[in-house]
Amino acid sequence: MWIAFASGVFNRGVTVQSPSQGAIPAQYDPDRAMSYLKQLCDLGPRPSGTAAMQRQQDLLEAFFRERGAEVKRQSFETRNPNDGTPVTMTNLIASWFPDREQRFLFCAHYDTRPFPDRDPQNKRGTFLGANDGASGVAGLMELANQFQDLPPDLGVDLVLFDGEEFVWQERRDRYFLGSTYFADQYKQNPPATGYRAGVLFDMIGDKELKIYYEANSLRYAKDVARSFWMTARDLGVRAFVMRSRHTIRDDHLPLNEIAGIPTIDVIDFDYPRPGIGAPSYWHTEQDVPANCSGESIAAVVWVAHRWLLSHSDSDDAQSGGR
Numbered sequence: 001m002w003i004a005f006a007s008g009v010f011n012r013g014v015t016v017q018s019p020s021q022g023a024i025p026a027q028y029d030p031d032r033a034m035s036y037l038k039q040l041c042d043l044g045p046r047p048s049g050t051a052a053m054q055r056q057q058d059l060l061e062a063f064f065r066e067r068g069a070e071v072k073r074q075s076f077e078t079r080n081p082n083d084g085t086p087v088t089m090t091n092l093i094a095s096w097f098p099d100r101e102q103r104f105l106f107c108a109h110y111d112t113r114p115f116p117d118r119d120p121q122n123k124r125g126t127f128l129g130a131n132d133g134a135s136g137v138a139g140l141m142e143l144a145n146q147f148q149d150l151p152p153d154l155g156v157d158l159v160l161f162d163g164e165e166f167v168w169q170e171r172r173d174r175y176f177l178g179s180t181y182f183a184d185q186y187k188q189n190p191p192a193t194g195y196r197a198g199v200l201f202d203m204i205g206d207k208e209l210k211i212y213y214e215a216n217s218l219r220y221a222k223d224v225a226r227s228f229w230m231t232a233r234d235l236g237v238r239a240f241v242m243r244s245r246h247t248i249r250d251d252h253l254p255l256n257e258i259a260g261i262p263t264i265d266v267i268d269f270d271y272p273r274p275g276i277g278a279p280s281y282w283h284t285e286q287d288v289p290a291n292c293s294g295e296s297i298a299a300v301v302w303v304a305h306r307w308l309l310s311h312s313d314s315d316d317a318q319s320g321g322r
Contacts, residue, residue, distance in 0.1 A: 034294025108136030109164030135205030198263030
């Protein structure tokens with residue numbers, strides 16, 4: 001799924017620091033963001049087509065409606081690659097002010113991998129996907145709390161993709177099913193007002209958060225990436241590092257390559273940290289809430305919200321909003 005450049009850096013142990021040089025404003029609540037992540041993980045593993053996924057869909061649909069969104073389900077059929085049985089996939093789309101001319105897309109995948117296939121002890125164990133799954137969704141939930149008074153020239157869609165990693169066997173099974181379907185529909189039936197840009201949240205809950213430029217994001221949406229990281233710099237969110245580290249295949253690829261939506265991947269792939277000899281929680285049973293941080297999620301949401309407001313021409317947004 002991922003192609004990462006070797007770091008060549010030896011593991012120096014835990015070096016946890018706050019993702020921001022200063023205090024994160026109170027409106028971006030780390031405890032609240034963490035409570036969202038835990039609530040999702042309390043559902044258990046959430047692979048596509050399972051009862052836990054259906055419960056998650058119901059929970060999130062109600063959540064976004066309560067915060068003023070128009071919510072719809074974009075469903076399609078696929079096949080289980082193991083036995084060919086039909087599986088219904090569902091993208092969840094929450095829209096604020098869909099008629100506005102300046103529209104932005106924020107997205108994440110909300111399915112979890114069927115098994116922790118990279119776990120050194122138990123490759124068929126329980127995979128909760130706290131960071132790789134729940135953290136991006138929790139980030140969108142926290143971001144939704146900021147949309148009650150969007151400037152009058154901005155509209156937003158939050159999209160949760162199903163089937164990002166409906167995968168049992170590498171090189172046999174396909175990734176990015178939900179985002180590919182969304183991108184195909186966007187291309188075949190373009191909306192009256194297209195997205196100016198998109199931002200994908202993935203693995204944003206690492207306690208040792210360091211988010212580098214992702215190489216495919218620079219390839220397809222360089223201006224979006226630069227402006228997003230500049231916003232982080234201006235806010236003093238030091239978790240964002242202004243150099244490239246990984247080339248990652250993720251849900252932003254169909255959005256860029258099929259739909260033509262300039263979309264960046266905001267991801268900390270080094271979970272929990274880079275370096276030879278460092279542990280890795282990715283796709284293991286260690287991807288649990290205890291290894292995640294609400295402060296990390298809140299810092300990313302702060303940057304995303306301020307970046308969004310920077311595209312408004314309204315006086316309120318330019319003066320700082322809220």
